[in-house]
Amino acid sequence: MGRKKWLLAAGVLVALVFPLGLRVPYHQHILIMILVWATLGNAWNLLGGYAGQASFGHAAFFGLGAYSAGLLVHHLGISPWWGMLLGPPVATAFALPIGLVCFRLRGPYFALATLALGEIFRLVFTNWVAFTNGARGILILPEFTRKLPYYYIMLAIFALSLVMVRVMVNSKLGYYFVSIREDQDAAEALGIPATRYKLYALLPSAFITGLVGAFYMNYVAFIDPHVVFSLGDVSVMIILVVMMGGVATLWGPAVGAAIYLALSEAFRARFGAVSLLPFGVLVCLVILFMPNGVMGEAARLGKRLAGRREGWGGEPA
Amino acid sequence: MSYLELRGVTKDFGGLRAVDNLSFEVEQGEIFGIIGPNGSGKTTCFNLINGFYPLTGGEIHFRGRRIDGLPPHRICELGIARTFQVVKPLRRMTVLENVMAGAFLRESRVAAARRRAREVLEFCGLAHRADVEAKSLTIADRKRLEIARALATQPEVLLLDETAAGLNPRECEEAIALIQRIRQSGVTVVVVEHVMKVIMGISDRVLAINFGREIARGTPGEIARHPEVIRAYLGEAHA
Numbered sequence: 183m184g185r186k187k188w189l190l191a192a193g194v195l196v197a198l199v200f201p202l203g204l205r206v207p208y209h210q211h212i213l214i215m216i217l218v219w220a221t222l223g224n225a226w227n228l229l230g231g232y233a234g235q236a237s238f239g240h241a242a243f244f245g246l247g248a249y250s251a252g253l254l255v256h257h258l259g260i261s262p263w264w265g266m267l268l269g270p271p272v273a274t275a276f277a278l279p280i281g282l283v284c285f286r287l288r289g290p291y292f293a294l295a296t297l298a299l300g301e302i303f304r305l306v307f308t309n310w311v312a313f314t315n316g317a318r319g320i321l322i323l324p325e326f327t328r329k330l331p332y333y334y335i336m337l338a339i340f341a342l343s344l345v346m347v348r349v350m351v352n353s354k355l356g357y358y359f360v361s362i363r364e365d366q367d368a369a370e371a372l373g374i375p376a377t378r379y380k381l382y383a384l385l386p387s388a389f390i391t392g393l394v395g396a397f398y399m400n401y402v403a404f405i406d407p408h409v410v411f412s413l414g415d416v417s418v419m420i421i422l423v424v425m426m427g428g429v430a431t432l433w434g435p436a437v438g439a440a441i442y443l444a445l446s447e448a449f450r451a452r453f454g455a456v457s458l459l460p461f462g463v464l465v466c467l468v469i470l471f472m473p474n475g476v477m478g479e480a481a482r483l484g485k486r487l488a489g490r491r492e493g494w495g496g497e498p499a
Numbered sequence: 500m501s502y503l504e505l506r507g508v509t510k511d512f513g514g515l516r517a518v519d520n521l522s523f524e525v526e527q528g529e530i531f532g533i534i535g536p537n538g539s540g541k542t543t544c545f546n547l548i549n550g551f552y553p554l555t556g557g558e559i560h561f562r563g564r565r566i567d568g569l570p571p572h573r574i575c576e577l578g579i580a581r582t583f584q585v586v587k588p589l590r591r592m593t594v595l596e597n598v599m600a601g602a603f604l605r606e607s608r609v610a611a612a613r614r615r616a617r618e619v620l621e622f623c624g625l626a627h628r629a630d631v632e633a634k635s636l637t638i639a640d641r642k643r644l645e646i647a648r649a650l651a652t653q654p655e656v657l658l659l660d661e662t663a664a665g666l667n668p669r670e671c672e673e674a675i676a677l678i679q680r681i682r683q684s685g686v687t688v689v690v691v692e693h694v695m696k697v698i699m700g701i702s703d704r705v706l707a708i709n710f711g712r713e714i715a716r717g718t719p720g721e722i723a724r725h726p727e728v729i730r731a732y733l734g735e736a737h738a
C-alpha cells in the first residue's frame with residue numbers, strides 16, 4: 183500500500199498549503215464549509231452509514247454544540263473557544279438518553295423519532311428566551327478577522343473525525359455496526375448487544391457533531407435556533423452530503439461535501455435566488471443514478487477491475 | 500442436573516397457542532431431533548430458547564441456570580447459538596466477514612477473529628467462498644453460512660432450524676455429514692426438521708410435536724413407528 187501512503191501525504195500537503203494560495207477570502211470560506219460538512223458527514227456516517235441507524239435529528243447535536251459555545255459568552259462572558267471543550271460532552275450527554283429511547287425503534291420509526299427530537303430542540307431553544315435569547319439568537323465577536331486560522335482549526339477537526347471513523351470501523355466495532363445494519367436479529371443471535379453497539383456509534387457521532395457546532399459558533403459568530411437546529415439545512419443536508427459521496431465509505435462524506443458545496447455555489451452564481459430548484463433536481467438525480475454515492479460507485483468499479491473488495495457496502499475503508 | 504431443559508414451556512400469539520406446555524431435556528453431547536408438521540411450533544421453540552420471544556409460561560434452564568428472560572445476545576454468550584430457517588445472511592458483508600461477526604464474541608482482535616473465521620469456514624466446507632458477498636451465495640451455501648457463523652461463536656449447543664429444507668439429495672448428504680462433524684467436535688446439537696428422513700438418520704433421540712404439544716418421544720426407530728406421528732404426518736386415513 184505504498185501508493186496509498188504517498189497519496190495521503192500529498193493530500194495532507196495540499197490541504198495545508200492550498201488555502202495559502204487563495205486570494206479571495208470567500209474561496210477560503212467555501213473550503214472551511216466543505217470541511218464543516220465533511221466532518222458532520224463523517225459523524226453521521228458512523229451511525230447512519232455503518233450502523234445503519236439513519237438519524238434525521240443530528241441538528242440537535244450540532245445546535246447543542248453551537249449553543250454550548252454561544253451561551254458561555256452570553257451568560258458568563260467566557261471565550262467561546264471554551265465551547266469547543268464544552269460542546270462535545272454536552273451533545274454526547276444528550277445523545278445518551280436520546281439513543282436509549284430511539285434505539286427501541288427500528289427503520290423508519292427510528293428516523294421519525296430522531297426527526298421529532300431534533301425539532302423539539304429547535305422549539306425549546308426558540309421559546310426558552312431567558313436562557314437562550316430565543317429567536318434573536320446569539321451574536322459574538324469573532325476572534326480572528328482572517329479566515330486562515332479557522333481553516334486550520336477545522337482541518338484538524340476533520341482529520342480527527344476521519345481518523346476516529348477509520349479506527350472504529352476497522353476494528354470489532356465496525357464489524358458489529360455493519361452486522362446490526364444488515365440484520366439486527368441475526369446480529370443479536372450472534373451475541374451482539376445491538377442497543378449497546380448502536381450507542382457506541384451514536385455517542386462519538388454526537389461528540390464530533392457537537393464539536394463542529396461549537397466551531398461553527400466561533401467561526402460564523404452568529405447563531406439562532408432556526409439555523410443551527412434546522413431540519414432542512416442541517417439534519418437533512420448532512421444526509422444528502424453523505425448520500426452523494428457514498429454511505430458507509432471512509433471518504434464519501436468529504437467527497438460529498440466538496441461536490442455539494444461546489445455545485446450549490448455554482449448554481450447560486452448561475453441562477454441566483456431560484457438556484458434551489460435546479461440544484462435540488464440535480465441532487466435527486468445523483469442520488470437516483472448513483473445510489474452508492476460517488477465513492478461507493480468508484481469502489482464498485484475498482485472492485486470489478488481488480489476483482490476484489492476492501493470495505494463495507496462497497497468501499498475501501 | 501440436566502443440561503438444557505424446557506419445563507412446561509408455553510407460548511401464545513394472541514389467541515393462538517404456538518407452543519403448549521412443552522417439556523424436554525437435551526443431554527450434553529447428543530443430537531436431539533425435533534420433528535413436526537409445518538406450523539407445529541418448532542421454530543417458535545427455538546425463538547423461545549434463544550430469547551427472541553418472552554415465554555407465556557414455563558421455564559428454560561441451561562447448565563443449572565434459568566435462561567428464559569435473558570436477551571438473545573446473552574444466551575449466545577452463554578453458549579447457545581442458532582441458525583435461522585429463513586436464512587439471514589449479512590448481505591453486504593463477505594462470507595468471511597459474516598463469520599467474523601460471530602467470531603468476535605470470543606476474540607476481540609480483528610486478526611484473531613479472522614483466523615478463527617477461516618478455520619470455521621474450512622470446517623464447514625465454505626472456505627472457497629470466503630471473499631464473496633453473502634447475498635450472492637446459493638441457498639445451500641447460505642445454509643452453510645448460517646451454520647458457520649453460529650459455530651464461530653464457539654457454542655456448546657447449536658440449534659439448527661431446518662438445515663436440510665430446500666436442499667437437493669447431494670447437498671442434504673453434505674449437510675448431514677457436517678452436522679455429524681459438529682457433534683464430533685463436542686457441540687451438542689438440536690435439529691429441527693419437518694423432513695423425517697433427515698432427522699431420523701442423525702438423531703440420538705427425537706421429540707415429535709404437533710400443535711405445539713408433544714405427541715411422542717424416543718429413538719428414531721420408535722418415533723417412525725409411532726401411530727400418533729404417522730397420523731400427524733399422513734392424516735387419519737393412514738393411521
Ligand SMILES: Nc1ncnc2c1ncn2[C@@H]1O[C@H](COP(=O)(O)OP(=O)(O)O)[C@@H](O)[C@H]1O
Pocket residue numbers: 512515517535536537538539540541542543544
Ligand atoms: N411472530 C409470530 N406471530 C404470530 N404467530 C406466529 C409467530 N411465529 C409463529 N407463529 C405461529 O405459530 C405457529 C407455529 O409456527 P412455527 O413455530 O413457525 O412452526 P414450525 O417452525 O413448526 O413450522 C404457526 O401457527 C405460526 O403461524
Ligand SMILES: [Mg+2]
Pocket residue numbers: 541542543584661
Ligand atoms: Mg419452522
